[in-house]
Amino acid sequence: MSPATNAASRAAGALLGLAALLVACSPEPNVVHEYDAYAGDAFPDRLQPVTYPAAGAIVVTDSYSDTLSLVDLGTGERFASFPVGRDPVSIDGPHHLAVNVAARRLFTALSYPVLATGGPHASHGSSVQAGYAQVLSLDDFRILGQVRVDNNPGDIVLSEDGKRLVVSHFDLVRALENAGDLDKQRATLAIIDPSTLEQPVPPAPPRIDVCIAPHAVALSRPDAARAYVACNGEDSIAVVDLDAAKVLERIPVAAGASAQGNPQYGPYSAVLSPDGKTLAIGNQVSRDVSFLDIETMAMMPERTLSTQGTPFFPAWSADGNTLYVTTQTPNAVLAIDFSADNAELERRDFAAGECDLPHVAEIQGDALLVVCEGDHVAPGRVLFLEPDTLTTRHTTEVGVYPDAMARVGGAR
């Protein structure tokens, strides 16, 4: 800058400053707004109570459409669906559910699956985002509260007395990223007091390090003092004392099984028999169902059932004599006579599109219900089957990638 230019600039600056002072002598008035208060009923409660059918209903988690579907057990039709989750655009991935019908509460785990979005920036167990346990009202499906859990919640189960909610974490990312370090590979169970979930800021639930990629959880009945956990990455069932918050033992699902992140059996599901004495375990790698005697805490190798396909969540009949096993690839459901050395009573292979990727079976009333994942893009299905013949009584569409169901009303 030349001296002349500099002097001129200083003069102009002085003029501007003085002008500003002059302006200050004729000040603009301060404007203060005063508004009337709104006198009406702002944001009135518009959610209507759900009218449940006399025959009862099941709720289905639609994990890729962020909805809960309600299916009439009398007509077999879906009669309602409600959004669930926290994020208004991304997929929260409601994964499995538990209900407390007496308390009118539903609990689901938000798993935030990593989805194939098609873009260069980009499944169950591979999330890097913390999950949540969320509670909803069974009366109108409003969301009442939530608490953060760990990444990749896998199963969510409620004790019979409704006082203990247990969430496992099927965290394959943790398992893979910490290969060779068993302690770091192991994921947790979160133990939640359901009564805290509706607090504005629920306390963080205590965790128990349990095993590599724990998935299904079965609670001892009726006390829920123990959890039997399918340890997918360790080929074992972890027996957890929930009161003492410690793992009592890890029982290999087969003799010599001792995987540390490289499973040869891959236990994924675990369903307790009605009398609470036998745990049926679906092993996804070895493609079989094995059984644990709860009284002796010993596997029953003579009862291991080869399933051809990959077993998912099986169902016991009310008398415990029949076990229904869903399998994927091939897509089928098997009826096994557990009272007579696992004789195959019936087998139903599904045609393409009939029940793609059956995930879970349950006896509800006089029907065997099977939740079919579908292709994870189009709606999945719930099939109502005859328990004896496995023929289809009814089919209804639900949301995308359904993966669990629970009964919410009506006489059993």
Next chain:
Amino acid sequence: MKRVLCTSLLGAALLGPGCKGDPETEVVHGTAVDHGKALFEDPSIANTSFNSYACASCHEPQADDSELALPGAPMAGVLGRPDYWGGKERELLDAIDHCLYYFMLRDQPLAKDDEEARALYAYLESLSPGGVDTPTDAAPFTVPVKVEDVPAGDASAGAGAYAAACALCHGDAHTGSGRLVDRAPVLPEDSIADHPSPGYSDAERRLVFIEKVRHGGFLGYTGQMPPLSMETLSDEDLGHVLAYLGL
């Protein structure tokens, strides 16, 4: 002459402290609807200096109020809608709180009894003849989870589409002139710089752009950008925008 002016100004300045310097206070009275409208148009509702967006940045009061293709639905009839955010939210206040949190960086939700919340409701009610008891259709809001390439477009048509859908936040293409906030990327240069060659092919750069437009700060992306639904910007118009930007 200049000196005289300066002297006069200096004299005036010396007199300055003698001015009655305290400005008068003018009280402007308004209704709750006025209050709600003011809040609707004011970024300060977010309670943070980091926010530059108002509700009105993304929502028009009435459909077709302008030629802009805004990401949010018009507010007319909003009280009677059965749900919001494409069916993923059933309660209006929660729907508003999503906007405040994701796009406007407010860290606390509005409570039903907050004066500001009630005033906003009053304004929205004024835009909803018949109020909450007159059902209206849900505003469509389709955000595809999986994105794919869009049809090749026309650059001249893209200029209009860009002006309608992008320019308000991003300013002029290539310069960013007139953008709402400095941190809004200059398009397409900043986006390309973040996805350099040879790490990304030309096709992948198109997909990056498409993914960001469709998903905004969701579905694995971050940032404050709202998703532009299929109803806000069709694949055809998005193809025109890409052609206009030379992608």
